[in-house]
Amino acid sequence: MNYDELIVVTRRLALEAGQKIMEIYNADDFDVKVKSDDSPVTEADEAADALISAGLRKAFPDVLLVTEEQSASHSIKGDTFLIVDPLDGTKEFINRRGDFTVNIALVEAGVPTRGVVYAPARDRMFYTLADGTSVEEAGPFDIETPGATTPIRVADSDNSALLVVASKSHRDQATDDYINKYNVSDMKSAGSSLKFCLVATGEADLYPRVGRTMEWDTAAGHAVLNGAGGQVVRFDDHSPLVYGKEGFANPFFIAFAPAVDLKEA
Template sequence: MNLNPIALEAGAEIMRLYDRGFAIETKSDDSPVTEADRAAEAIILKGLVALTPNIPIVAEEEAAAGRLPDIGQRFFLVDPLDGTKEFISRNGEFTVNIALIENGIPTAGVVYAPALGRIFWGSENTGACTGEIVNGQIDNARPIRVRPAPSEGLLAIGSRSHGAAETQAWLKAYKVRDFVSAGSSLKFCLLATGEADIYPRLGRTMEWDTAAGHAVLNAAGGKVTRLDGSPFLYGKRNQAEDADFANPNFVAFGDPDLGIL
């Protein structure tokens, strides 16, 4: 299943609006939303329906409007513009995210950073790849793989838009030599390429925020778990402690031999 053309089309529309200028609104949860979020989501929904009309789609802006489909064991998760704050601040670290979920596990996904010209994709059957976007096409496509944990210490990566004090305290259990910040689902992708080693997230996310990056990281040989080491799964509904599709805290590892300490 090739999700890349859909992500590229959505990314092109995002960049058109990025260059033209856009209005900013605030959703009911106080998070920002722009015309680009909605335009990209419309493109992705249309593309996925044409590709696989029988697979339900859970998409961020549709969910915000209260439109959630019935899902079975197989469904898509879509975040049309992950890192809206990065988009608004124009630092380039925003992404298009599409993932296929099967039996609670992200088995295929694409993460496209249109302002950076980088795309990452992968599936459990084919492994993970990256490439650059040149004239709207993928150039220099190549496989990617996580790296073994460096003996001199881990490179940790975390959110650019959320507080890091609790994260830094949690990381004290590990031998960390440096910490870098990045926006959106790029953090998973930098683990997948071997550019970083560990990404803890102690704070609220939604399934569409993480699924595509999780899929790419899995395909590259990494893993994502809850903070207690249990599986990090998707399709969470009727949660007593939180909304549908809300995530618990988690940690992503490049080297799968790393684990909860």
């Protein structure tokens, strides 16, 4: 894989998909359907999926591609693949709350090694460089010419005063019970894969997820967090979260800065 080309292509596709998503988001109305798993899907999900899929297949025709909107037709036949969630945070999108993202990642040997997360309504974009380190690019964004980037790094966490981020749409008692094991100075709520990025930039120390997610929901944010020095582990045994699983479903997990003293589930 040519990582330099990958970063150029995925950054451009994320921005182009973000433009399409915002056109629909800012319209007076848009169609919402319900998928077989009872999750919502909008015309923005489908338009962004088509745009990103076409771009990736053209640029990397020999690399397996997995996308949320086409996942029923996918199976993993290798340990290297591209994985896409064209619109993570569909509920945030439908409710016009802004915390939704475009996510494109490369998985190698079960690990998300490169990724881009773009939050078009928040004007924030995070991605890994060819060397695997992570940056945040400052807007406004030009599709062809990258703007100034700032390296991002997880916090040197203070375990007596942790900053925790949790899901805005999927918060529950089990999540609160786990968070209460820590000395928390502040809590944030955020939607979509932005939670990984808040840990990656040091704006939060810990993101526990006690709920259903799929690999396309997490891979790009996981890659960005890896590149910023963070980690993502399974909730039950603190082993690394791996990708390429049958059915693409994730176990519960914890994303965190390594200075955090993790508590048992």
